[in-house]
Amino acid sequence: MYYSSTRGDAEKKTSAEAILEGLAADGGLFVPSEIPQLGLPFVEAMLGLSYEERAEKVLSKFLTDYTEQELKDCVNRAYNRGNFDAAAKKRAEVKLPEDAPFPVLELWHGPTSAFKDMALQLLPQLMSTALRKNGVKDRVLILVATSGDTGKAALEGFRDVPQISILVFYPEGGVSRIQYLQMATQEGGNVNATAIRGNFDDAQSGVKEIFSDKAFNEKLAADGIRLSSANSINWGRLVPQIVYYFSAYADLVEKGRIKMGDAVNFSVPTGNFGDILAAYYAKCMGLPVHKLICASNANNVLTEFLTTGTYDRNRPFYKTITPSMDILISSNLERLLYHMTGDKARVKGWMDGLARTGRYSVDPETLAKIRDTFAASWTGDDQTKATIHDVFARSHYVLDTHSAVAWHAVEAYREETGDETMTVVVSTASPYKFNASVLEAVGAGTEGLDEFAMQDKLHEVSGLAIPRGLSSLRTKEIRQKDVVDSAEMREAVTAFMKKQD
Numbered sequence: 001m002y003y004s005s006t007r008g009d010a011e012k013k014t015s016a017e018a019i020l021e022g023l024a025a026d027g028g029l030f031v032p033s034e035i036p037q038l039g040l041p042f043v044e045a046m047l048g049l050s051y052e053e054r055a056e057k058v059l060s061k062f063l064t065d066y067t068e069q070e071l072k073d074c075v076n077r078a079y080n081r082g083n084f085d086a087a088a089k090k091r092a093e094v095k096l097p098e099d100a101p102f103p104v105l106e107l108w109h110g111p112t113s114a115f116k117d118m119a120l121q122l123l124p125q126l127m128s129t130a131l132r133k134n135g136v137k138d139r140v141l142i143l144v145a146t147s148g149d150t151g152k153a154a155l156e157g158f159r160d161v162p163q164i165s166i167l168v169f170y171p172e173g174g175v176s177r178i179q180y181l182q183m184a185t186q187e188g189g190n191v192n193a194t195a196i197r198g199n200f201d202d203a204q205s206g207v208k209e210i211f212s213d214k215a216f217n218e219k220l221a222a223d224g225i226r227l228s229s230a231n232s233i234n235w236g237r238l239v240p241q242i243v244y245y246f247s248a249y250a251d252l253v254e255k256g257r258i259k260m261g262d263a264v265n266f267s268v269p270t271g272n273f274g275d276i277l278a279a280y281y282a283k284c285m286g287l288p289v290h291k292l293i294c295a296s297n298a299n300n301v302l303t304e305f306l307t308t309g310t311y312d313r314n315r316p317f318y319k320t321i322t323p324s325m326d327i328l329i330s331s332n333l334e335r336l337l338y339h340m341t342g343d344k345a346r347v348k349g350w351m352d353g354l355a356r357t358g359r360y361s362v363d364p365e366t367l368a369k370i371r372d373t374f375a376a377s378w379t380g381d382d383q384t385k386a387t388i389h390d391v392f393a394r395s396h397y398v399l400d401t402h403s404a405v406a407w408h409a410v411e412a413y414r415e416e417t418g419d420e421t422m423t424v425v426v427s428t429a430s431p432y433k434f435n436a437s438v439l440e441a442v443g444a445g446t447e448g449l450d451e452f453a454m455q456d457k458l459h460e461v462s463g464l465a466i467p468r469g470l471s472s473l474r475t476k477e478i479r480q481k482d483v484v485d486s487a488e489m490r491e492a493v494t495a496f497m498k499k500q501d
């Protein structure tokens, strides 16, 4: 198996190379030369296994240049070091709330309480193994611009990983109090979180400029440093996400909720289209999936695309109570377009259109093919809160805002289609990451309460344990104090790397 760009065939890479490089040279995304067709026996073989063993099986089908032992080591370092909740033996747990119509796949038992841990605990291990395998002697600097969740999950994943350093830029005053504390208290010898005077776009354009600044990159190369990125278009972030769909299915069979071979649907709260695309790969590999429900918030560019075939980012941008889905360019959709058409020239044409005019339209046949698998709907903030309220009232189960969007999407989908297939709601964050919205939704007051008082109150109301990583923020020392102008980000990089030798 090899990896090449969604936009052309100029490059052929091993998976280790694709993971180290992140993005193809022509601006496209790396895709595998084939998707292994494994059928039901592969799913059956998952029964009774630990999450780590399931992960090894899935990874070995795509990362064919890694040895079995290498994958085993990576997986164990990612998931089996005690940084996932001890109670969640399976790491990605399927919960069956009482009297609830849908099982919930909880993906937030990692160290930062968001589903990004599932991939960002593993990606650094895959990267550092890739460096070793490919005999790369350079030090790698991971640069991240974050509006919140990704930054912390990346810091935690890369902390103290040999031969790699990580520098995260976030907008000063532009992240939530919890997100700020999560990053500012970050420990590790190879990490830095720097606030920039500016907004998220300034941080992101600053990072992009650094990546494309040839002179600056040559200067770094002369010092034995190469830049890389950990964002969600990296193949090494996508492939770990395929695992939990298989794992969830096996769990449902083990719990007697479905029989082996029964079809299930998944409803996925979607931003960059990475999580739901991983479910599509699982389906192609043989997991019995009927529909994938793409759940969006008021930034409903994907709902429109999956309904009409036109992707148009020229629209107002809304700040919602589901900030991790406040996104107008869903980068991983490019991979789906490739797999649906097999036509790289056409994908390139659409992506050029997106870059030039902010929009593109696919042909009716492609849309029909996509709609065979994908359904879509979007939920506004009020309905999201009402959903949290109703689910809590009926089942005493607390959804975070993002997961509530996915929950409501299934209700809307069922109403529209009458499809009663067992549908799993994918839950992407702990409710303790969004205390204020969740408390308001369940009808508890928040006035005058700071984040920690809100944590306590949510605990009182719900009885749900506060994740260790979030409760410990009360007493942790602030270690990351750097603040720079957005024009000084290169200097921040240079200064940080001086300290890394």
Ligand SMILES: *Cc1c(COP(=O)(O)O)cnc(C)c1O
Pocket (backbone or CB within 6 Å): 114, 115, 116, 149, 232, 269, 270, 271, 272, 273, 274, 275, 276, 324, 325, 402, 428, 429
């Ligand atoms: C990142 C994120 C999402 C969106 O996932 P994509 O893979 O970008 O579609 C949804 N919910 C939460 C809590 C997230 O952090």
